[in-house]
Each structure stands twice: as structure tokens, then as C-alpha cells.
Amino acid sequence: MSVSYRMHAIKVAAKREIRSTLYGVGLYVVLSLIFLAASYVFVNSTLRLVADAGILAHANPITSPLFISMGLAAAYLGLCSSLAIARDRDLGTMEVLFYGPVDAVSYILGKYFHQLLVYLVVLLFSLVNFWGVSLATNVGFSSDIVGIMLLSIFLTSCMVSFGILLSVSSRRMIVSVVLFLGLVLFFLIFSVVHSWVMGIAGQNLTTTMVYVRVILDNANQFIKWISPVDYYLRGMNAVFRKDPSGYAVSVISSLVYTGVLLALSVWMFKRKGVRR
Amino acid sequence: MIETVRLTKRYGDLTAVSSLSLHVEKGEIYGFLGPNGAGKTTTIMMLLGLLPPTEGEVKLFGKSLSEDYFNIKRRIGVLSEVQYLYEEMTALEYLRFFGELYQVENVDERIKQVLGQVNLYDRRNELLKGYSKGMKQKLGLARALLHDPEILILDEPVSSLDPYGIKEVRDILMEENQKGKTIFISSHILSEIERTCHRVGIMNRGRLLAEDTMADLKRRLMEEVELVLELEAVTDTIVSGLRELPFVVSVEAHGNRLTVKTKADKDYRGQISSTVSAKGGVVLGLRRHEMSLEEAFVTITENNLFLLTKEGPAA
Numbered sequence: 048m049s050v051s052y053r054m055h056a057i058k059v060a061a062k063r064e065i066r067s068t069l070y071g072v073g074l075y076v077v078l079s080l081i082f083l084a085a086s087y088v089f090v091n092s093t094l095r096l097v098a099d100a101g102i103l104a105h106a107n108p109i110t111s112p113l114f115i116s117m118g119l120a121a122a123y124l125g126l127c128s129s130l131a132i133a134r135d136r137d138l139g140t141m142e143v144l145f146y147g148p149v150d151a152v153s154y155i156l157g158k159y160f161h162q163l164l165v166y167l168v169v170l171l172f173s174l175v176n177f178w179g180v181s182l183a184t185n186v187g188f189s190s191d192i193v194g195i196m197l198l199s200i201f202l203t204s205c206m207v208s209f210g211i212l213l214s215v216s217s218r219r220m221i222v223s224v225v226l227f228l229g230l231v232l233f234f235l236i237f238s239v240v241h242s243w244v245m246g247i248a249g250q251n252l253t254t255t256m257v258y259v260r261v262i263l264d265n266a267n268q269f270i271k272w273i274s275p276v277d278y279y280l281r282g283m284n285a286v287f288r289k290d291p292s293g294y295a296v297s298v299i300s301s302l303v304y305t306g307v308l309l310a311l312s313v314w315m316f317k318r319k320g321v322r323r
Numbered sequence: 324m325i326e327t328v329r330l331t332k333r334y335g336d337l338t339a340v341s342s343l344s345l346h347v348e349k350g351e352i353y354g355f356l357g358p359n360g361a362g363k364t365t366t367i368m369m370l371l372g373l374l375p376p377t378e379g380e381v382k383l384f385g386k387s388l389s390e391d392y393f394n395i396k397r398r399i400g401v402l403s404e405v406q407y408l409y410e411e412m413t414a415l416e417y418l419r420f421f422g423e424l425y426q427v428e429n430v431d432e433r434i435k436q437v438l439g440q441v442n443l444y445d446r447r448n449e450l451l452k453g454y455s456k457g458m459k460q461k462l463g464l465a466r467a468l469l470h471d472p473e474i475l476i477l478d479e480p481v482s483s484l485d486p487y488g489i490k491e492v493r494d495i496l497m498e499e500n501q502k503g504k505t506i507f508i509s510s511h512i513l514s515e516i517e518r519t520c521h522r523v524g525i526m527n528r529g530r531l532l533a534e535d536t537m538a539d540l541k542r543r544l545m546e547e548v549e550l551v552l553e554l555e556a557v558t559d560t561i562v563s564g565l566r567e568l569p570f571v572v573s574v575e576a577h578g579n580r581l582t583v584k585t586k587a588d589k590d591y592r593g594q595i596s597s598t599v600s601a602k603g604g605v606v607l608g609l610r611r612h613e614m615s616l617e618e619a620f621v622t623i624t625e626n627n628l629f630l631l632t633k634e635g636p637a638a
Contacts, residue, residue: 052393059424067411139407143466145373146401147424148393321373 053153060149060157061164064131068165078169081119082176085112089180107189109177114195114283120169121203121279122231124162128210129227131158132316133220141321151316155211155309162207163200170196191286198282198294201301205275208308215312215319234274241267278304324349324474324505325370330379332365332529339365341529342379347507347522352500354520355509358624361526363509364404367478370507371401383474397425400467404479406459410452414443414462417451418469425470437465440495456483464492468499475499475506481515493519513617527624542587547572550595552581553608564602565595 068074089112096108132155135141144154174196181188210227217223241263244256252260271277278301285293325347332340340362347353357363368374370381372388380387383395409417415434422430438444441461446454454462460483467475480496481489489512496519500506510516516523517537524534533540554561557576565574565583570591572584585591596606 049391049393052397055426056393056424059420062423063409063420139405140409142373142403143407144424146371146396146399146403147421148396149424150392320375322368 052148053150056149056153057156057160060144060154061160064157064161065164068127068161069168074165074169077123078120078172081116081123082173084119085116085176086180088112088115093184107191108186109181109188110191110195110287113173113177113192116173117195117199117202118279120166120173121199121206121275124166124169124203125206125210125231125275126224126227127165128158128162128207129213129223130210130220131161132211132214133217133223136218136321137220145321151313155215155312155316158211158214159204159207159305159309162210163204166200166203166207170199191289194286194294195283198286198297201298201305202275202279202282204305205278205301205308208305208312209275212308212312212315215315218319231276234270234276237263237266237270238274238276238280272304275304324351324384325353325507326382326385327366327370328380328382330366330369330381331377332362332369332374333377338529340369340376343526343529343531345524345531345534347505349505350500350503351522352496352506352508352520354516354523355507355526356511356513356516356523356620357526360528361624362529363526364478366526367476367509370476371399397470398472399474399476400470400472402460402463402467402475402477402480404482406456406463408451408454408459408462410450412451413448414438414451414454414465415447417462418466421466421469427470433469433471434465437468440468441465442491457485457488460484461488461492464495468495473504475504477506477508477510479510480508481510481512489515513620525620525623532623547584548587548591549612550583550585550592551608551610551612552583552595552599552606554579554581554599555605555607557581558602558604561599561602561604564598568594568598570594 089108092111093108132141135144141154149157177192178188180186209230210223213226213230214223217226244260244263247256247260271281278297282294282297282301284290285297325345327343327345330340330343330345331338343362343366345353345366355363355366365374369376370383372381372392384398386395388395409420412420415438418434418437419430422434427433434447435444438447441464443458443461443465446458451459451462460480464477464480467477475496477496481492484492493515496506496508506519508516508520520537522534522536523540525532557579562574562576562581565571565581568591570586570589572586574584575582583595585595592609592611596609599606
């Protein structure tokens with residue numbers, strides 16, 4: 048009985064928030080900006096390829112802009128998640144929900160499914176957008192695109208659960224936003240620096256750089272499991288490498304990551320309580 | 324319906340609520356009083372499971388929240404002192420959301436009823452950010468009533484209301500109580516508690532000092548009873564006749580009025596009246612001065628009087 052009540056609470060809470068997101072302008076403004084950025088990347092890279100080789104020599108010119116737009120959308124929803132719980136606590140609206148048949152699990156899952164379902168709407172818009180680009184430019188709409196789109200759901204799930212955990216941990220909205228942006232930026236920069244350092248040929252490394260490389264690689268062994276950005280990058284690499292087992296591992300590890308973070312969020316939420 | 328057993332909440336060295344044992348019966352209106360910082364809101368938060376107690380337990384409908392969380396929460400309605408609303412919604416949308424959450428049947432019909440009860444039906448399509456404090460409080464009450472709960476837990480339900488609003492809310496609470504609802508009210512407006520509650524509990528510094536019916540609480544606090552008599556004429560014979568009575572503590576005359584203080588162990592009005600008649604006086608009126616809840620509250624909390632025995636209210 049309590050499972051069905053809990054499911055009902057999740058459904059009602061998520062529905063209210065989805066409605067509020069879809070009727071607001073924020074999502075559409077952000078989506079427009081993301082598509083503009085993706086179009087810029089698409090046009091720029093295509094023109095550069097044509098200028099360099101005289102012809103368009105790229106199997107899937109849409110995948111990179113798509114990868115960027117999915118990443119930005121996931122980051123945006125992660126940011127919204129990092130705001131969601133801290134805002135409810137700050138405004139006091141969370142307390143009123145808990146007067147009624149809502150518990151920590153249903154509340155956290157309601158927030159999670161809200162963002163994930165909004166992402167499905169984002170995917171729908173993305174599909175229309177990139178299909179339109181494909182039709183307009185006569186560039187093929189490959190199966191990779193569908194693969195990326197499906198995978199991005201799981202990767203967004205990581206980003207959203209990461210945002211929720213940060214939101215539960217902070218009492219103030221500003222703290223959770225700064226934490227989210229700071230950590231995502233740190234993970235992204237770390238990933239870029241790590242790839243760059245690891246890519247340098249061994250014979251070109253100074254002694255200091257060898258130490259830096261060892262430290263970075265050891266840190267990466269830890270960070271790759273906690274950074275949602277890493278889950279995203281690993282998944283996309285599997286798509287680009289056409290590696291089905293890597294793809295499957297990415298999906299499964301994303302689900303495990305999401306489960307662990309949501310369980311942690313519920314535990315932390317119970318410890319913090321619902322009061323302002 | 325509501326029971327707490329040795330409920331305690333400590334924050335480090337500070338004890339916000341100390342070994343609180345409350346018992347609210349079905350169909351009762353229970354007034355929960357105490358000065359600021361007495362521990363009332365902390366107690367309410369523990370009743371609702373929003374704050375974990377350090378020790379002790381809470382039972383609603385004979386069960387702890389952990390035993391049947393969702394069913395218990397569906398059977399209680401809560402109104403907090405401050406209204407936290409989704410301000411971008413209209414009253415109708417707000418109540419529809421909670422109606423769906425509580426799975427209220429015929430929700431639109433029920434919303435019409437509760438908004439009618441709090442006189443907000445005509446404002447149902449206005450955004451809540453435009454509502455006044457009093458309107459928000461009434462909407463909060465409508466939300467608390469929406470799912471027809473068996474227990475209402477109200478924290479300062481009339482604090483933001485004008486006298487008309489206070490009367491409206493009082494009438495609603497009396498009506499709901501007549502339908503069988505148990506009502507637990509925490510309030511600073513003592514006159515309202517006095518008018519509506521069957522029993523009161525008075526807290527101070529985290530302890531429950533007194534818990535009783537209004538009449539018994541006053542009886543236990545009053546060592547003397549003051550009677551005001553209006554006579555056709557006050558004579559020395561009447562005054563001295565009254566002073567001779569063993570239960571009379573003092574007699575004062577003001578024109579054709581007498582203020583007689585008697586012991587509080589019995590009702591001596593009949594004997595006073597017959598003594599006046601026997602001394603040739605004519606009683607035109609006799610009024611017993613009642614101690615107000617405010618006086619009782621101040622007496623108990625200022626002196627931190629403990630009027631409970633271990634087993635419950637003192638005899």
C-alpha cells in the first residue's frame with residue numbers, strides 16, 4: 048500500500064513541476080541558446096573542413112554539435128536540480144508537502160523524474176532540430192545520432208542526481224548553484240587537462256611533468272567515478288568508437304551512479320530535515 | 324487520537340521539549356499554549372514527523388508514523404503559522420494540486436466547498452502572490468480541510484486575521500468539531516482558545532505545566548472566589564452579617580455594590596444571598612468573577628507553576 052502511495056506522491060509532485068517548467072519561458076530560452084551554439088559549431092566545423100580539404104570529408108558532421116547540445120542541456124538540468132531542493136527549503140514550500148503524504152524518498156524521486164522527463168521533451172526538440180538541419184543541409188542523419196540521444200538520457204540522469212545531491216547538501220540556493228557550477232567546471236577542466244597530459248609522448252616529458260602525470264592519473268582513478276562529466280564523456284567516446292560493450296557499460300554504470308547518488312540524497316535529506 | 328510519551332527534544336545543552344506526555348481524545352478541541360520559545364512549534368514538528376525526537380514517541384491514531392506513514396498523513400490536516408504557497412498558482416490550481424496529492428474524490432466539488440467555507444471562492448482564479456496575509460492564512464485552512472481529515476493540527480490559525488476572519492475561522496473549527504474532528508490548536512490568542520477549546524495544555528521552557536479543562540484549571544488556580552452583589556441598599560447590618568460567615572474572606576462596599584471574597588472550595592452564592600435577605604437586604608444581581616484564561620496563563624507561566632502529577636492532571 049505504501050509503495051502505491053509513494054508512487055502516487057512521486058507522480059503528483061513531478062507532474063506539478065513539469066507543468067511549471069513547460070509553461071515557463073526559461074526552458075525554451077535555454078534550448079534556443081543551446082541550438083544556436085550547436086548550429087555555430089556545426090557551421091564553423093563544416094566550413095573549416097571544406098576550407099581545409101576543398102570538400103566536406105566528415106562521416107557525421109552532426110554528431111559533434113549534437114554531443115555539445117546534449118551535454119549543455121544535461122548540465123542545465125543538473126543546474127536546475129541543484130536549485131530545486133534548496134529553493135523549496137528556502138521558500139518553505141517543502142514543509143507544506145511534508146505535512147501530507149510525501150516522504151523523503153517520494154520527494155527526491157519526484158524531483159529526479161521531473162528533470163528526467165523534462166529532458167525527454169528536450170530530446171524531442173533536439174530530434175526535430177537536428178533532423179531539420181539534416182534535411183536542410185543534406186547531411187545524413189546517422190544511427191550514431193539515435194545512439195547518442197538514447198545514451199544522453201542516462202548521462203542526464205547522472206547530472207540530475209549529482210545536482211540533487213548538492214541541492215540536498217546546501218541550505219541556500221546560491222551555495223548549491225556555486226557548488227554545482229564550480230564542481231562541473233572543475234571536472235571538465237580536469238578531464239581536458241588529464242587527456243592532454245596523457246596524450247603527450249613519454250619522451251617529451253620533463254621530470255616534473257612525469258610527476259604531474261602520475262598525480263593526475265591517480266586523481267583520475269577517483270574522479271572518474273564521482274564526476275558526472277566523466278560518465279558523459281565515456282559514453283560519448285563509446286558511441287564515437289562504435290563500441291557496443293563500452294556503450295552498455297556506460298548505461299549500466301550511469302544507472303548505478305544515479306542509484307547511489309539518489310540513495311545518498313535521501314539519507315542526507317533525512318538527516319537535514321525539511322525545516323528552513 | 325494524539326498521544327506523546329515522554330517526548331523530548333534536545334539541541335546540545337538546550338532542552339527544547341522535556342519529557343512531554345500529552346493525550347488528546349477523539350472529538351476534542353485541545354488548546355496548546357505557551358509563551359514564545361516554550362517549545363510548542365518544536366512539539367508540533369515532532370508530532371508531524373518533521374523533527375525526530377531525542378527521546379520518547381508520538382502516536383497518532385494509536386500508531387507511530389513509522390508504522391503507517393502515508394495512511395496517517397492522509398488522515399491529518401495541518402495549518403502552519405506562516406503560509407508557504409506556490410505564489411505563481413491560483414487558489415484553484417493550488418488546491419487542485421493538494422487534492423490530487425491526497426487523492427480527494429470529486430475534487431472540484433470539494434474545492435468549491437472549502438473555498439466557500441473560507442469565503443475565497445470568488446477569488447479562486449487570482450494568483451496567490453496577490454493574496455493578503457489573511458487570505459493566505461484562510462487558503463491554508465482550506466488546504467488543511469480539503470481532504471476532510473480526522474485530526475486538524477493548527478499552529479496560530481488566526482494570527483493574521485481581522486476580527487471578521489477570526490470569527491469565520493472560529494465558526495469553521497466549531498463546525499468541523501461538531502462533525503467529529505479532533506482539533507489541536509496552538510495559539511497566542513488566549514481569548515480564542517478560551518472560547519473554542521475543551522481542554523488546554525500550558526507549556527513553559529519545554530515542560531508541560533498544566534493540562535486540564537478550562538473550568539478545572541481555573542478552580543485549581545483560584546484560592547478565592549470574588550462575588551459582586553448589587554443590592555437595593557447596602558447597610559452595615561448586611562456587611563457585618565456577611566463578614567461573620569466562616570467562608571467569607573473579605574467584604575467591600577462601593578455604593579449599592581458589595582464585593583465579597585469567599586473561599587474557593589465550594590459555591591457559596593446561595594448562602595451569601597440568603598444571608599443578605601435575612602439581614603433585610605434585597606439582592607438585585609449576583610455575579611461571580613471568572614478568572615480568564617489569560618490570567619491563568621500568566622499565573623502559571625510567570626510562576627512556572629507545575630500543576631501536573633506523574634499520572635496526569637493533578638486533583
